[in-house]
Amino acid sequence: MKKDIVIVGAGLAGSLCALYMLKRGYKVRMYERRSDMRETVVKAGRSINLALSERGWTALRKVDIGSYVEEISIAMPKRVMHDVEGNLTDQFYGNQDQAIFSVPRGELNVMLMNLAEERGAEIFFNHKCIDVNMVNPELIFENTVDNQNINIKCDLIVGADGAFSAIRNKMMKQDRFQYSQHYIEHGYKELLIPANKDGSHKIEKNALHIWPRGNFMLIALPNLNGSYTCTLFSPFDGKNSFNELQDKSSITNFFKSVFKDFTPLIPDLEEQFINNPTSSLGIFKCFPWNVKDFCVLIGDSAHATVPFYGQGMNASFEDCRVLDEMIGANENNMLKCLDDFSRIRKPNGDGVQDLSLHNFIVMRDKTADPTFLLQKKIEQKFTQLYPEKWIPLYSMVSFTNISYADAWQIGMKQEKLMAQIMETPNIAEVWDSDSVMEKILKLC
Amino acid sequence: MKKDIVIVGAGLAGSLCALYMLKRGYKVRMYERRSDMRETVVKAGRSINLALSERGWTALRKVDIGSYVEEISIAMPKRVMHDVEGNLTDQFYGNQDQAIFSVPRGELNVMLMNLAEERGAEIFFNHKCIDVNMVNPELIFENTVDNQNINIKCDLIVGADGAFSAIRNKMMKQDRFQYSQHYIEHGYKELLIPANKDGSHKIEKNALHIWPRGNFMLIALPNLNGSYTCTLFSPFDGKNSFNELQDKSSITNFFKSVFKDFTPLIPDLEEQFINNPTSSLGIFKCFPWNVKDFCVLIGDSAHATVPFYGQGMNASFEDCRVLDEMIGANENNMLKCLDDFSRIRKPNGDGVQDLSLHNFIVMRDKTADPTFLLQKKIEQKFTQLYPEKWIPLYSMVSFTNISYADAWQIGMKQEKLMAQIMETPNIAEVWDSDSVMEKILKLC
Numbered sequence: 001m002k003k004d005i006v007i008v009g010a011g012l013a014g015s016l017c018a019l020y021m022l023k024r025g026y027k028v029r030m031y032e033r034r035s036d037m038r039e040t041v042v043k044a045g046r047s048i049n050l051a052l053s054e055r056g057w058t059a060l061r062k063v064d065i066g067s068y069v070e071e072i073s074i075a076m077p078k079r080v081m082h083d084v085e086g087n088l089t090d091q092f093y094g095n096q097d098q099a100i101f102s103v104p105r106g107e108l109n110v111m112l113m114n115l116a117e118e119r120g121a122e123i124f125f126n127h128k129c130i131d132v133n134m135v136n137p138e139l140i141f142e143n144t145v146d147n148q149n150i151n152i153k154c155d156l157i158v159g160a161d162g163a164f165s166a167i168r169n170k171m172m173k174q175d176r177f178q179y180s181q182h183y184i185e186h187g188y189k190e191l192l193i194p195a196n197k198d199g200s201h202k203i204e205k206n207a208l209h210i211w212p213r214g215n216f217m218l219i220a221l222p223n224l225n226g227s228y229t230c231t232l233f234s235p236f237d238g239k240n241s242f243n244e245l246q247d248k249s250s251i252t253n254f255f256k257s258v259f260k261d262f263t264p265l266i267p268d269l270e271e272q273f274i275n276n277p278t279s280s281l282g283i284f285k286c287f288p289w290n291v292k293d294f295c296v297l298i299g300d301s302a303h304a305t306v307p308f309y310g311q312g313m314n315a316s317f318e319d320c321r322v323l324d325e326m327i328g329a330n331e332n333n334m335l336k337c338l339d340d341f342s343r344i345r346k347p348n349g350d351g352v353q354d355l356s357l358h359n360f361i362v363m364r365d366k367t368a369d370p371t372f373l374l375q376k377k378i379e380q381k382f383t384q385l386y387p388e389k390w391i392p393l394y395s396m397v398s399f400t401n402i403s404y405a406d407a408w409q410i411g412m413k414q415e416k417l418m419a420q421i422m423e424t425p426n427i428a429e430v431w432d433s434d435s436v437m438e439k440i441l442k443l444c
Numbered sequence: 445m446k447k448d449i450v451i452v453g454a455g456l457a458g459s460l461c462a463l464y465m466l467k468r469g470y471k472v473r474m475y476e477r478r479s480d481m482r483e484t485v486v487k488a489g490r491s492i493n494l495a496l497s498e499r500g501w502t503a504l505r506k507v508d509i510g511s512y513v514e515e516i517s518i519a520m521p522k523r524v525m526h527d528v529e530g531n532l533t534d535q536f537y538g539n540q541d542q543a544i545f546s547v548p549r550g551e552l553n554v555m556l557m558n559l560a561e562e563r564g565a566e567i568f569f570n571h572k573c574i575d576v577n578m579v580n581p582e583l584i585f586e587n588t589v590d591n592q593n594i595n596i597k598c599d600l601i602v603g604a605d606g607a608f609s610a611i612r613n614k615m616m617k618q619d620r621f622q623y624s625q626h627y628i629e630h631g632y633k634e635l636l637i638p639a640n641k642d643g644s645h646k647i648e649k650n651a652l653h654i655w656p657r658g659n660f661m662l663i664a665l666p667n668l669n670g671s672y673t674c675t676l677f678s679p680f681d682g683k684n685s686f687n688e689l690q691d692k693s694s695i696t697n698f699f700k701s702v703f704k705d706f707t708p709l710i711p712d713l714e715e716q717f718i719n720n721p722t723s724s725l726g727i728f729k730c731f732p733w734n735v736k737d738f739c740v741l742i743g744d745s746a747h748a749t750v751p752f753y754g755q756g757m758n759a760s761f762e763d764c765r766v767l768d769e770m771i772g773a774n775e776n777n778m779l780k781c782l783d784d785f786s787r788i789r790k791p792n793g794d795g796v797q798d799l800s801l802h803n804f805i806v807m808r809d810k811t812a813d814p815t816f817l818l819q820k821k822i823e824q825k826f827t828q829l830y831p832e833k834w835i836p837l838y839s840m841v842s843f844t845n846i847s848y849a850d851a852w853q854i855g856m857k858q859e860k861l862m863a864q865i866m867e868t869p870n871i872a873e874v875w876d877s878d879s880v881m882e883k884i885l886k887l888c
Contacts, residue, residue: 164617172625173608176680176724180624181616236620280620 002027006139006154008129008167009033012105013299013316014160015112018121019063020324021158024331028121029154031141033161036125038110048190049221049229050108051076051208051310052101053398059317062324065115069108073101074222080207081367086261090207091367091376094395100208100310102221129166132157134174137294156334157295158323160316163284165301171291183282184306184357185235186216187242191272193265195226202265203228210367211259216240217364218259230262231307233281233364242278281306283353289342293335296342298323303349308360309397315352315404319345351404355397355411375418378431382440389444390414417443446471450583450598452573452611453477456549457743457760458604459556462565463507464768465602472565473598475585477605480569482554492634493665493673494552495520495652495754496545497842503761506768509559513552517545518666524651525811530705534651535811535820538839544652544754546665573610576601578618581738600778601739604760607728609745615735627726628750628801629679630660631686635716637709639670646709647672654811655703660684661808662703674706675751677725677808686722725750727797731790734782742767747793752804753841759796759848763789795848799841799855819862822875826884833888834858861887 003026007014010032018028052073060066077099079091093100117123124141130149131140139152159167172179196202201222203209209220209228216234223229235241240258245251248270255263263269284304289297299316322345326337366372379392393411396402402410421427421440430436447470451458454476462472496517504510521543523535537544561567568585574593575584583596603611616623640646645666647653653664653672660678667673679685684702689695692714699707707713728748734740743760766789770781810816823836837855840846846854865871865884874880 176627176726178626180626182622182624183620282620 003156004154005029005156005158006031006137006152007158007160008139009159009161009165009299009301010109010113010116010123010125011160011162011299012109012112012313013319014158015109015116016059016063016317017158017160017298017320017323018116019065019112019119020320022116022119022121023063024324024327028116029152030116030121030123031127031129031139031152032123032125033128033144034125036123037106038113048105049102049223050105050313051221052103053310053314055401056314056317058401059314059321062321065112068111068115069103072107072111072224073103074224075099075101075206076208076221078207079367080204080209082209082211082259082261083368084213084258084260089373091373094392094399098395098399099206100398102208102223104223129161132167132170132295134170134291134295155294159295159297159301160299161301163282163300163304165297167295168286168297168301171286171295171297174291178285178287180285181282182284183280185237186233186360187236187278187280188234188307189232189242189273189276189278191230191232191266191269191276193220193228193230194267199226201226201228210363211262212364212366212368213240213258214365218262219363220262228265230266233308233360236278236280245273248274283357285350285353287342287346288339289346289349290338293338296323296338302345303353305353305356306360307356308363309352309356311352311356311397311404315349318348318401347405348403351406351408354408355393355404371422374428374431375422378421378427378436378440379414379418381432382437385437386441386444389441447600448598449473449600449602450475450581450596451602451604452583453603453605453609453743453745454553454557454567454569455604455606455743456553456556456757457763458602459553459560460503460507460761461602461604461742461764461767462560463509463556463563464764466560466563466565467507468768468771472560473596474560474565474567475571475573475583475596476567476569477572477588478569480567481550482557492549493546493667494549494757495665496547497754497758499845500758500761502845503758503765506765509556512555512559513547516551516555516668517547518668519543519545519650520652520665522651523811524648524653526653526655526703526705527812528657528702528704533817535817538836538843542839542843543650544842546652546667548667573605576611576614576739578614578735578739599738603739603741603745604743605745607726607744607748609741611739612730612741612745615730615739615741618735622729622731624729625726626728627724629681630677630804631680631722631724632678632751633676633686633717633720633722635674635676635710635713635720637664637672637674638711643670645670645672654807655706656808656810656812657684657702658809662706663807664706672709674710677752677804680722680724689717692718727801729794729797731786732783733786733790733793737779737782740767740782740785746789747797749797749800750804751800752807753796753800755796755800755841755848759793762792762845791849792847795850795852798852799848815866818872818875819866822865822871822880822884823858823862825876826881829881830885830888833885 005021005026005028007018007030010030014030018030021028057066060069077092081089081091126144127141128144129139130142137154137157140149142149159165161167171177193202205222211218218230218232220228220230237243245254251270251273255269283306289302298319305312323341326341330336383390383392393414396407449465449470449472451462451474454474458474462474465472501510504513521536525533525535557567570588571585572588573583574586581598581601584593586593603609605611615621637646649666655662662674662676664672664674681687689698695714695717699713727750733746742763749756767785770785774780827834827836837858840851
């Protein structure tokens with residue numbers, strides 16, 4: 001009998017999961033709270049982009065859609081670091097042929113939804129999940145257009161409904177369900193650098209631009225239309241906080257003093273700053289991710305993270321691939337599939353969250369720190385000499401499918417080891433000597 | 445104008461809070477989800493008792509009801525530790541004139557509700573809170589008898605609705621609201637030692653009895669009617685777990701092997717074990733505890749903890765006293781009252797939770813450890829010599845009103861210091877020597 005899957009949420013995770021379930025030959029219905037984004041014009045100034053990296057590609061290719069996504073992506077093989085004086089430094093992420101990719105969130109989502117529909121999924125928009133039965137797979141949705149409630153039965157519920165998941169909210173009332181929502185002190189605000197009149201990019205296209213400033217930072221990712229979506233990350237309160245930037249003149253002064261070369265790129269900077277919302281950033285954890293053999297969480301509903309490693313979408317896509325593998329291994333024992341998925345995948349949800357929080361420090365602080373940059377150079381050299389002995393943390397996360405949990409553990413060991421190496425006398429002079437390389441080899 | 449207070453929950457915290465607000469001359473209405481417990485017969489075998497200690501008494505006396513509660517309490521100046529062989533050891537909690545008190549939860553709650561009504565509060569039972577307005581102080585309750593919803597407006601909402609608080613659940617959706625629910629690996633099951641036929645107690649009355657067994661333990665608190673309410677704390681899974689105790693013979697074998705002197709005290713042990721539920725234990729944290737100037741959480745809704753320090757009720761009672769003090773200091777600025785309460789009280793919520801988790805290890809493991817008992821003897825001697833220099837942690841928590849946060853911090857410093865003292869050669873022989881006392885004095 002054909003399995004009947006209901007996916008709650010037609011975002012990135014839900015839509016890719018649909019493609020996996022369709023490939024298995026299952027019946028797929030998706031219920032989305034919002035209206036069909038394909039019918040609404042994407043507002044200018046809200047063109048959000050995301051970084052797609054190796055594990056995201058792996059998950060896309062397994063359902064044969066990598067080539068479609070390539071067409072809307074921009075390779076970013078490096079960071080370009082902008083210092084306070086406006087000087088630029090290139091920081092390559094890996095080898096010269098490795099890159100992360102800027103993709104437009106809206107367009108990617110539309111593409112995945114279209115592909116899911118083409119391959120047989122039904123998508124119901126304006127359907128808000130208002131209740132889930134925790135004994136049998138049955139849901140109640142409110143049709144927000146006609147305010148009618150409908151009951152839906154199925155074999156398997158996939159909760160892909162994001163950080164504020166209705167499915168997880170219902171699971172929270174199960175006895176012994178572990179849950180936490182932790183908001184960090186920082187928030188973010190998006191800003192848009194417009195394209196030049198001829199549609200070209202105002203700054204280097206194939207790079208992630210970063211203005212690291214200690215306890216706050218600004219980043220910019222390129223869009224295909226020549227614009228850049230920028231994000232300022234700052235504390236809500238205290239020094240250099242959003243709270244201090246309430247009027248035009250304080251905004252102007254702030255940007256001119258700390259983002260000298262950035263300020264001229266946005267003519268209506270103050271207007272954008274005042275009109276765009278300041279949003280919060282949180283880490284959401286829970287366990288287990290399943291209810292018996294009929295309900296499972298994937299993506300942000302299971303492990304929403306802060307965006308500093310650019311791994312939120314990649315982790316969600318990997319969830320889809322791994323869930324599909326678990327089902328492949330035990331198709332007739334869904335309880336084992338979902339229990340395994342929850343148990344095996346949870347440490348990786350924690351892993352991507354630990355990595356994300358850690359990378360915030362790296363990005364806002366370390367990318368402007370000569371000692372850190374020297375350490376990265378030493379690691380890079382050692383990797384080239386002994387590729388089987390050492391993959392730098394950033395590469396493990398972004399250019400391999402090594403599990404997040406393993407990457408985090410190995411990465412923290414590497415940090416400790418490199419702290420010893422950096423204590424070598426005159427390390428800045430002798431960093432690429434044989435003796436330093438041998439010392440690392442010995443400590444490995 | 446008379447302030448109009450709505451308290452959600454007529455449990456221990458809600459009822460005492462009502463008495464405080466009434467003493468201020470406020471109008472008080474209480475809404476309780478359950479039916480009036482005064483009308484239902486308290487079921488035999490479910491007579492739960494709680495340990496009342498100094499800060500609980502302080503909060504009760506401030507609204508002039510200490511003497512009433514004294515009448516239903518039993519002093520427990522000591523633990524009686526039962527080892528595997530059935531040997532007993534007395535462990536006094538403090539000085540011989542200090543004690544914690546066993547009080548019956550149901551009777552105490554009834555007493556507080558009666559007093560609140562006598563002093564002018566209205567209590568509405570069978571009213572389930574189903575929505576709270578987070579912009580203005582307005583609530584919707586469902587009358588669970590006639591299924592009608594009613595809207596209630598007031599000046600101040602006090603959420604005293606326990607670990608699964610409806611008020612907190614609504615606050616959780618506020619941006620940047622911090623929340624976690626963490627269940628520990630252990631659960632608990634209650635058992636009742638009946639009184640002797642003449643109504644007398646089967647084991648020593650004025651004591652908390654404890655059977656510490658490493659990763660699990662059993663405790664018994666005396667009731668006025670000659671019975672004891674006992675609680676077995678064990679892991680849900682693994683060795684010595686509830687999961688292993690599913691049938692009569694495994695229960696019998698378990699109790700006979702590890703609780704030799706306890707087993708004969710309960711004739712229908714196996715029946716009780718099978719019929720009584722196994723319940724979970726969790727730590728619930730959140731922040732902030734208030735919404736603007738019109739809603740505040742107290743008691744378990746703000747900081748539910750595991751029961752191992754017997755401080756849950758005491759912390760809730762202290763909340764009532766402290767909230768009242770904050771209001772007294774700024775009666776015309778309720779925003780400041782509630783902001784202060786949340787900010788100042790939160791570290792103490794965390795404190796009582798840290799203390800509770802820590803005391804689980806002490807109770808189930810350390811109370812049977814000769815080294816730990818020796819350490820306590822040394823501390824006791826030093827306290828008698830230098831009372832202004834040292835109050836043992838247990839005494840700070842149970843016999844003073846020192847804040848939980850301070851008690852926890854001081855206690856952890858004491859632990860470190862005593863670890864050094866315990867390394868003294870031949871400490872078991874020289875523990876009460878002048879040199880050991882001087883060494884502590886120097887390290888203090």
